[in-house]
Amino acid sequence: MRLFLTGVLLAGASSLIKGEPSQITPVVNVNSRYVVESIEIAGQDQFTLSAGIHEQIQNLVGENLDPASLDELSERIRKEIHAKTVTYRIGRGDQPDQVKVNFEVTRRSIAFEVNVPKFLYHSTQGWTGVVEGVTGYGSSGVTFRLLSDNDELVERNTGILARYENKRLGTDRVRLGFQFESYHQSWNRTTRDVADPSALYRNRQNFEPTLTIQLAKPLTLTAGVSFERFQTQFPAARIESANAVVNTLRYHRLLEDSDAQKQVLDAGYSLRAATTLLSSDFGYARHHWNFSYTFSRDKQTLLVSFIGGVIAGRAPLYERYVLGNSSTLRGWNRFDIDPLGGNRMAHGSVEYRYHYFQVFYDAGAVWDHGKDATPRNSVGVGLRKDGFSLAVAFPLKDGRVDPVFIAGMNF
Numbered sequence: 001m002r003l004f005l006t007g008v009l010l011a012g013a014s015s016l017i018k019g020e021p022s023q024i025t026p027v028v029n030v031n032s033r034y035v036v037e038s039i040e041i042a043g044q045d046q047f048t049l050s051a052g053i054h055e056q057i058q059n060l061v062g063e064n065l066d067p068a069s070l071d072e073l074s075e076r077i078r079k080e081i082h083a084k085t086v087t088y089r090i091g092r093g094d095q096p097d098q099v100k101v102n103f104e105v106t107r108r109s110i111a112f113e114v115n116v117p118k119f120l121y122h123s124t125q126g127w128t129g130v131v132e133g134v135t136g137y138g139s140s141g142v143t144f145r146l147l148s149d150n151d152e153l154v155e156r157n158t159g160i161l162a163r164y165e166n167k168r169l170g171t172d173r174v175r176l177g178f179q180f181e182s183y184h185q186s187w188n189r190t191t192r193d194v195a196d197p198s199a200l201y202r203n204r205q206n207f208e209p210t211l212t213i214q215l216a217k218p219l220t221l222t223a224g225v226s227f228e229r230f231q232t233q234f235p236a237a238r239i240e241s242a243n244a245v246v247n248t249l250r251y252h253r254l255l256e257d258s259d260a261q262k263q264v265l266d267a268g269y270s271l272r273a274a275t276t277l278l279s280s281d282f283g284y285a286r287h288h289w290n291f292s293y294t295f296s297r298d299k300q301t302l303l304v305s306f307i308g309g310v311i312a313g314r315a316p317l318y319e320r321y322v323l324g325n326s327s328t329l330r331g332w333n334r335f336d337i338d339p340l341g342g343n344r345m346a347h348g349s350v351e352y353r354y355h356y357f358q359v360f361y362d363a364g365a366v367w368d369h370g371k372d373a374t375p376r377n378s379v380g381v382g383l384r385k386d387g388f389s390l391a392v393a394f395p396l397k398d399g400r401v402d403p404v405f406i407a408g409m410n411f
Contacts, residue, residue: 052386284313331393
């Protein structure tokens with residue numbers, strides 16, 4: 001009888017463990033019924049995140065809460081900025097069944113990271129590459145760059161940039177920075193053929209201390225002095241200086257109309273004024289304006305931007321405006337537009353992105369005071385993911401189709 005009862009008990013326990021198919025209760029992730037209202041990263045003004053991470057954050061907002069995706073994002077942030085830990089907390093949202101996700105970053109006492117913020121190939125203008133190392137301790141940070149840039153200025157710049165920044169000068173609202181640059185210049189043949197030989201320089205150095213003040217949460221002011229000198233070769237080797245007062249006023253604001261969409265507004269004005277009061281050989285004022293508006297909803301993004309500039313007085317070639325590179329009048333060659341650049345510039349761009357696909361339209365002109373501006377236009381399509389883009393652009397001119405290929409990273 002004892003054996004019989006033991007067998008009955010074992011059989012019953014086995015049936016309870018196995019269960020019948022109709023009695024199995026599926027596992028439900030109760031978190032999935034919540035929608036992510038917003039994602040914030042504490043202390044984000046103390047480090048820079050890549051465009052790929054910003055896109056991943058944007059894709060998670062408005063979607064159902066997925067802890068696995070948040071874990072993946074926190075690990076990606078930790079690796080990119082070389083943080084000690086990256087954790088997140090989930091809090092109640094402003095609407096029912098919505099939550100706010102707050103990431104907290106713990107930095108290492110001394111961090112070091114190597115980045116490639118820019119690496120581009122332009123089919124008519126060649127390669128541009130920038131590699132930087134960044135280290136920091138507490139509120140202090142040091143950046144060192146090696147670069148060969150053939151994308152931004154009239155000339156190709158090859159050299160180094162070193163920058164020290166104290167991100168908390170007594171208060172979080174004030175920053176102090178010191179920047180040193182040393183470049184060797186090489187010139188396109190078209191530029192050499194049309195330039196005054198006395199305007200071409202062989203190398204250039206700049207030392208620039210600045211102070212940045214947060215006037216209000218979306219508004220910052222940077223002011224400082226630039227001590228810049230360069231060596232020319234004609235008619236004889238000599239050193240010239242373009243010492244200037246520099247100021248930049250920047251407005252940056254994030255607008256969120258709803259859980260599924262985001263709007264970002266960026267605007268700025270900068271002034272560089274060289275004067276004989278600073279023992280400068282040049283006297284000029286360089287004004288530059290920029291404005292951009294970004295609207296994102298689900299996997300769609302619309303970007304509208306405008307830049308403009310005016311130079312009054314006699315300025316060195318590196319201060320002159322150029323269009324026709326990887327970000328302006330894409331499809332044009334800047335040396336075909338004006339191999340010396342201009343002292344007047346206006347440019348606008350509209351770009352639409354859907355997931356990885358992008359299509360854009362650029363329009364602009366660069367010219368000298370007293371001459372007529374020649375407007376130019378271009379269109380293009382491409383693919384973009386995590387800061388890497390591959391695009392083909394077409395200058396709109398004389399009914400001809402001369403495609404230009406642009407590939408690489410530009411954060």
